[in-house]
Amino acid sequence: MKTCKLLIITILITFSANKLFAHALWIETNTVGKNGLNHEVKIFYGEYATNEKEKTQKWYSDVKEFSLWLSAPGKEKIKLNTTDKEDHFSAHFTPEKDGVYTLTVVHEAKDLGGTTKYEFSSLAAVTVGKNATINLDEVSNPLKISTNETKVYKTTSNVQVKVILNGKPLVNKQVSVFSPEGWSKEFITDTNGMINFNPIWPGRYVIEASNFVKNSGEHNGKEYKAEWQGATYSFEVSK
Incomplete structure (x- = not known):
C-alpha cells in the first residue's frame, strides 16, 4: 500500500512539473510605434499555442512580481509601472525619437518546481521610424531570443x-514557434544559434527557447538539483 501511495505522489509531482515546464511568460505589443503616441504593452503567462492565458492570481509562485524594463534609444533603462488586468499585466510608454525600443523581463521564481529552479524571461522590440536590426548584445537577459529585425513581417x-545564452549562441537546442492559428513547430538551432522559417498565417507569433541543466545548489533555503531557463519573443506578421 505504501508503495502504491508513493507511486501516485510521484506521478502527481511529475505531472505538475511538466505542466509548469510548458508554461511561459511572454510580452505582446505592437511592433511599430510612433513618436508622441502612447504605446501599450501586455504581459501574459500560460501557453500561447492553446490560447491559455492564466489569471494573474494563479501565476506560478511569485512570477507576477516581475519587473518590466524599457530601453529607449540613447537613454538609460527604466522600469515601467504595470497594472494587473486579471489575465495579464498592462504598461504604457511614449516614444520620443526614432529607433528601437526594447522591453525585457527576467524573473527567477521564488519557489522551486520539485527540485528545479525556474527563470522566466521575455523580450519584445518596438521600432519607430525605419526598420532596424536588434542588437542582442545590448540586452542583459541571460537567455534571449529574437528575430533579426524589428518589423512587421509578411506571410x-x-x-x-x-538565441543567445550568457553571451554565446545557444547551439543545437530546440526552439518552438507558435502561430496565431494554433499551429506550432519545433526547430533546432545551428552553430550560430539560428533558426529560419516562413510564416504562413498573419497575426502574432511567439517563439520560445529554453535551457535545462542538472546543477545543484541552494535557492531561498531549499536545495535544487536542476535549473530551467525559458525565454520568449513575439512579433507580428501581415498579409
Whole structure:
C-alpha cells in the first residue's frame, strides 16, 4: 500500500512539473510605434499555442512580481509601472525619437518546481521610424531570443531568429514557434544559434527557447538539483 501511495505522489509531482515546464511568460505589443503616441504593452503567462492565458492570481509562485524594463534609444533603462488586468499585466510608454525600443523581463521564481529552479524571461522590440536590426548584445537577459529585425513581417517571408545564452549562441537546442492559428513547430538551432522559417498565417507569433541543466545548489533555503531557463519573443506578421 505504501508503495502504491508513493507511486501516485510521484506521478502527481511529475505531472505538475511538466505542466509548469510548458508554461511561459511572454510580452505582446505592437511592433511599430510612433513618436508622441502612447504605446501599450501586455504581459501574459500560460501557453500561447492553446490560447491559455492564466489569471494573474494563479501565476506560478511569485512570477507576477516581475519587473518590466524599457530601453529607449540613447537613454538609460527604466522600469515601467504595470497594472494587473486579471489575465495579464498592462504598461504604457511614449516614444520620443526614432529607433528601437526594447522591453525585457527576467524573473527567477521564488519557489522551486520539485527540485528545479525556474527563470522566466521575455523580450519584445518596438521600432519607430525605419526598420532596424536588434542588437542582442545590448540586452542583459541571460537567455534571449529574437528575430533579426524589428518589423512587421509578411506571410511567406523568411524569418531569421537568434538565441543567445550568457553571451554565446545557444547551439543545437530546440526552439518552438507558435502561430496565431494554433499551429506550432519545433526547430533546432545551428552553430550560430539560428533558426529560419516562413510564416504562413498573419497575426502574432511567439517563439520560445529554453535551457535545462542538472546543477545543484541552494535557492531561498531549499536545495535544487536542476535549473530551467525559458525565454520568449513575439512579433507580428501581415498579409
